[in-house]
Amino acid sequence: MTDLIRPQPGILDIALYEGGKANIAGVANVVKLSSNENPFGPSDKAKEAFGRSVHQIHRYPSTDHASLRQAIGETHGLDANRVICGVGSDEIIHFLCQAYAGPKDEVVFTEHGFLMYRISAMAAGATPVEVAERERVTDVDAILKACNRRTKLVFIANPNNPTGTMISAAEVERLAAGLPPQAILVLDGAYAEFVEGYDGGAALVDRRQNVVMTRTFSKIYGLGGLRVGWGYGPRAIIDVLNRIRGPFNLSNTQQEVAEAAVRDQDYVTRCRAENAKMRHWLALALAELGVPSDTSMANFILARFASAAEAEACDTFLQTQGLIVRRVSSYKLPHGLRITIGDEAACRRVAHAIGQFKGMK
Numbered sequence: 001m002t003d004l005i006r007p008q009p010g011i012l013d014i015a016l017y018e019g020g021k022a023n024i025a026g027v028a029n030v031v032k033l034s035s036n037e038n039p040f041g042p043s044d045k046a047k048e049a050f051g052r053s054v055h056q057i058h059r060y061p062s063t064d065h066a067s068l069r070q071a072i073g074e075t076h077g078l079d080a081n082r083v084i085c086g087v088g089s090d091e092i093i094h095f096l097c098q099a100y101a102g103p104k105d106e107v108v109f110t111e112h113g114f115l116m117y118r119i120s121a122m123a124a125g126a127t128p129v130e131v132a133e134r135e136r137v138t139d140v141d142a143i144l145k146a147c148n149r150r151t152k153l154v155f156i157a158n159p160n161n162p163t164g165t166m167i168s169a170a171e172v173e174r175l176a177a178g179l180p181p182q183a184i185l186v187l188d189g190a191y192a193e194f195v196e197g198y199d200g201g202a203a204l205v206d207r208r209q210n211v212v213m214t215r216t217f218s219k220i221y222g223l224g225g226l227r228v229g230w231g232y233g234p235r236a237i238i239d240v241l242n243r244i245r246g247p248f249n250l251s252n253t254q255q256e257v258a259e260a261a262v263r264d265q266d267y268v269t270r271c272r273a274e275n276a277k278m279r280h281w282l283a284l285a286l287a288e289l290g291v292p293s294d295t296s297m298a299n300f301i302l303a304r305f306a307s308a309a310e311a312e313a314c315d316t317f318l319q320t321q322g323l324i325v326r327r328v329s330s331y332k333l334p335h336g337l338r339i340t341i342g343d344e345a346a347c348r349r350v351a352h353a354i355g356q357f358k359g360m361k
């Protein structure tokens with residue numbers, strides 16, 4: 001009677017997450033611009049730490065991540081006791097949903113928000129609530145209007161993925177202040193390092209009791225394959241999350257490489273500058289070809305085409321040219337292609353290929 005073996009309600013309604021494509025059959029010299037990875041990879045110091053870590057691989061890792069949290073705290077000026085580390089920031093998002101949302105509770109996020117918010121909410125049995133954006137920008141008033149007594153979590157990414165847009169610190173604070181008393185605002189800062197002088201919302205976390213910030217080593221640090229992220233929040237919330245965190249969720253390799261990476265802020269500064277330069281160049285080049293995009297604050301641009309058909313045709317052509325970008329119809333943006341900012345050669349190839357595509361029509 002296998003039909004008596006059933007998962008918890010909501011689980012079978014989860015649509016499987018599809019990652020960015022990584023290769024194209026029969027095409028050589030492929031550039032992957034579909035997952036917002038750092039085209040230069042991680043810093044040399046992180047790679048050296050990876051090599052060293054192999055000598056300790058027979059040892060169980062630290063369960064409290066003290067050394068990594070210390071490095072994060074010192075680098076960002078944060079209380080290391082209120083930092084929690086996870087298997088990517090995905091795991092922190094998962095902990096938040098598991099700990100704070102369940103059946104009959106609501107988890108709010110925006111129309112073009114990151115797909116993991118929906119997946120983690122549904123995995124916890126909670127009800128996902130999607131709120132419209134205003135011209136691809138987070139709409140604080142619309143979010144506040146969607147909140148009620150059942151709202152437990154509100155997720156926004158700032159800058160947002162896949163739109164690249166950002167709202168001001170004052171708007172974020174207005175959102176935090178306006179939430180119902182039982183709700184937590186989660187500020188996903190996956191792209192915070194790409195914004196010069198931005199703290200990802202850390203100061204707001206310190207000022208309030210209802211805000212948690214998540215961060216990742218997957219984007220500017222170039223460590224998407226390593227799987228390390230972290231969260232920063234009020235002591236009471238971090239304490240709750242630590243109770244459901246597996247004691248050995250991060251290997252010594254993950255902890256040591258991430259620590260070396262966060263201590264190498266010169267590398268972060270160089271990557272931020274290079275990204276900003278090429279992002280500006282690519283956005284301008286595409287605009288001249290009749291492909292506009294919103295001003296992006298992250299390491300990608302969302303190129304907008306005249307129709308879903310044109311976006312799809314352009315994606316198909318780019319693939320024949322060995323360029324993998326991200327279709328974003330699952331983010332309700334069928335007219336768009338999200339293009340990660342690669343190195344200069346990759347950006348030139350993208351502009352050239354989109355120019356050819358536009359010329360062929």
Ligand SMILES: *Cc1c(COP(=O)(O)O)cnc(C)c1O
Nearest residue numbers: 088089090114161190216218229
């Ligand atoms: C890439 C990304 C993350 C990072 O996920 P990890 O699990 O840390 O790799 C989180 N949020 C958003 C919005 C992202 O785009």
